[in-house]
Amino acid sequence: MPDPMKIRANLVGDSTEVKVLMSHEMDTGLAKDSSGKIIPAWFIQTVTVLHNDKRVLYAQWGTAVSKNPFMSFRFKGGAKGDKVTITWVDNHNETRTDSAIVG
Amino acid sequence: MPRKLRSIPGAAAALALGALAVTLSLIPAPAAAEQSVEKAIEQYRQDLQGGNPAELWEARGEDIWNTPRGPKHVSFKSCDLGLGPGVVKGAYAELPRYFPDAGRVLDLESRLVWCMVNQQGFTHAEATKITFGKGAHKRSDLEALAAYVVAQSDGVKMNVSLADPHVRDMYAVGEKMFFYRAGTHDFACATCHGSDGKRIRLQDLPNLTKKADAQKAYTTWPAYRVSQGEVRTFQWRLHDCLRQQRFPDLIYGSDASIALTTYLAARANGAAYAGPGMKR
Incomplete structure (x- = not known):
């Protein structure tokens, strides 16, 4: 089971600002280990963000995204107490879903 | 990467x-x-404010701290970092200190190892099996625990007391080590960290003989090293400094490592601790 995400969601004016840290190796498939063997690619492929039940962000990621990725974005609307739910799925089909309350 | x-x-x-x-x-x-x-x-x-991946280590460290572990099935809640069993808040700002139960001056990492060995029942080899992690398959509990503990001292003023004679001795040894030239390259810590404007490649090196630099350096470790994708503790910092001086391997939690830590920590006294930091 992958480690939990760290999510912050706060109202900024008429938008909600979401900041999320994900725990993931994000191996590019280009690096080699100490014995010279290629470390296979292992990375987050899709990220979905729901505001309550409505999808506000869907992203397709590749190997150019860093290890332990940090993502920050805003969406219009949102109110204190609303729920923001984030899901990522990687190329091993491992997935993790966490949520936070807008503050 | x-x-x-x-x-x-x-x-x-x-x-x-x-x-x-x-x-x-x-x-x-x-x-x-x-x-x-x-x-x-x-x-x-x-x-990247609010985006320091060290927070992921903090969360994992908090889990480890609260979970009963080892042959004796004991959690870190009975581990005394100097302010009482299980008290984490502000503890890092007063380390290293003398621990009568251990009969030694200990820094954070060596105290964590002491608790794992003496309270949780691990052998010393088990407790220090992975001191420096590498990726998802070789994660260091010590780095996660350190991240959690130091984060609870964020904003607390560094206050390493030299009242105890054991700590004073360690400080004196640490100071001597800092200026002691040795090894194949006749290096001392002070060779790189004793004057302004020194650097390794593009990295500016703090002049640790100056109060402000010494404070800024010490209070931002442990830190997430972006280039390694890992949280590194102060033991790692010293280990890698000595490696670059071509010295023998610094033994994790050794008196030598604690002496240097004591010297550098006490020199940071008065500054607010601001970690875990984030380094290149």
Whole structure:
């Protein structure tokens, strides 16, 4: 089971600002280990963000995204107490879903 | 991951170039370039505020702290970091200190190991099996625990007491080590950290003989090292410094490592602790 995400969601004016840290190796498939063997690619492929039940962000990621990725974005609307739910799925089909309350 | 790393200095250089064009007529070019690179890196750090991946280590460390573990099935809630069993808040700002139950001066990492061995029932070899983690398959509990503990001292003023004679002795040994030249390259810590404007490649090195630099350096470790994708503790910092001096391997939690830590921690007294930090 992958480690939990760290999510912050706060109202900024008429938008909600979401900041999320994900725990993931994000191996590019280009690096080699100490014995010279290629470390296979292992990375987050899709990220979905729901505001309550409505999808506000869907992203397709590749190997150019860093290890332990940090993502920050805003969406219009949102109110204190609303729920923001984030899901990522990687190329091993491992997935993790966490949520936070807008503050 | 060398590939993604290139983007960081690359971005800094691009930003620096813009600043250079403006300041060229006022300041000699090399000085201007250096300053704007520093500024660009500072900007990069600010952009990542609230995005320090060390928080992921803190969360894992908190879990480990509260979970009963080892043959004796005991959690760290009975581990005394100096302010009472299980008390974490502000504890790091007063370490290293003398622990009568251990009969030694201990820093954070060696105290964690002491608790794992003496309270949780691990052998010393088990407790120190992975001191420095590497990726998802070789994670260090000690780095996670350290991240959690130090984060509870964020904003607390460094206050390492030299009242105890054991700590004073360690401080004196640490000071001597700092200036002691040895090894194949006749290096001392002070060779690189004893005057202003020194650097390794592009990394500016703090002049640890100056109070302000010493405070800034100590209070930002442990830190998430972007280039390694890991949280590194102060034991790691010293280990790698001594490696670069071509000294023998610094033994994790050894008196030598604790003496140097005591010297550097006490020199940071008075400054607010601000970790875990984030380094290149």
